[in-house]
Amino acid sequence: MNLDLMDVKSNHSAPVLADPAPMNNTRLGIHSSLYSPPGVVFSHGLYLTIPRKKTNTLDDFRSSSWLDAMKSSSPTHRKITKDSGTDLVSTDADVAYRNWMLKYPSALASFEQITNYAKGKRIALFLDYDGTLSTIVDNPDCAFMSNPMRATVRNLAKYFPTAIISGRSRDKVYEFVGLTELYYAGSHGMDIIGPVRPMSNDPPNCIRSTDNQGKEVNLFQPASEFLPMIDEQVFRSLVEITKDINGAKVENNKFCVSVHYRNVDEQVAVIQAPETISVAVLFKSVHDILKDYPRLRLTHGRKVLEVRPVLDWDKGKAVEFLLESLATSIDAGLSNCDDVLPIYIGDDRTDEDAFKVLRVGNRGYGILVSSAPKESNALYSLRDPSEPSGEGILLYRRDPGSTSGGSEMLVLLMAHFGDLALYSDRILGSSVRMVELR
């Protein structure tokens, strides 16, 4: 559900904030139990599991972590409650989620802590795309971003340097987001368009280029040598071997390739005849192809296998690269700014590399978008990009030209994401809390 203006105005209930964890201050104002979990209970029964009795040649695949990864790669709260069909399990799921939130408190509930720490600092915002700015859908070509979300990101970018870091190709994610004022990193950070940095700082594979608007930018493609192999050989081979697997889809993400199995029949019921399990066949086929390409590796995303170069580069490295670019670029507005607070919001395993980078030395905040408990290097959580909600929290800056509070510019940084928008204070409903960023 997208909240329109009427929804916001008519929702007069106080913000329904998730159970706040007791907070002790650390440098980032983070609950100390984040570093030593307070007996968090994970209900493994919430996840579907597959029997591991060996029966034939596909056993290695069934009994390895591959199928487990498949089953847990996209657990959704909705699916758990729907599939189980009982209120009891639904309650268990809620309890497990609340317990999990002791370790990963809601970013909404912790918003004052975040903004307190942000005072006096320049925020740099990094956003994943799928599952963060758009909801997960069956067809990857239709993972559109809502207009309110787009408007919010556009407005955020007026205040904070903002970058999208996606596993998609850079062109594709730009096509979805469509905002020229952002920086974009595609192929899990292996294809970055960022602000121009002084030549002396340029690593190899970094060149000056122009973006779609003719603006001078830096183009950094650390995996450029892999392009012919991935594009001309691997992508084609993967398309060929999966063409008879109903529902499989291969997506060319330029420096990596995604093999989707969200729509492939998992056939868990016929586990005794594993040769009919299409997903297992798919995994084996992809694995077999990769034997011929030792310089490529396989990672798991949400119902997707991702083929990528063996390269010491990931979303975390991309965040570091962009932070350095932003800090040295006059255009980006972070130069001469000692204190930058990076915030990264993402939902998937590949986002963990970025969370890790921010976690080290309490450098910034990682926020995991997840509706199911899972281990993460993030510090905070949000439940779902599209969860219906009337709550919102505003991060705002006073308009320097303003003489009255009535004309303050208000920027909604994080509500439940599907409902993000820019509002003026005149139209805010009482369900929105405001936190001033000085």
Ligand SMILES: O=P(O)(O)OC[C@H]1O[C@H](O[C@H]2O[C@H](CO)[C@@H](O)[C@H](O)[C@H]2O)[C@H](O)[C@@H](O)[C@@H]1O
């Ligand atoms: O880093 P991201 O921007 O999150 O990209 C990761 C992968 O996202 C896409 O796949 C996922 O979203 C699809 C659309 O909702 C869904 O159908 C699929 O099951 C998910 O895995 C994208 O299609 C992949 O290429 C990206 O690698």
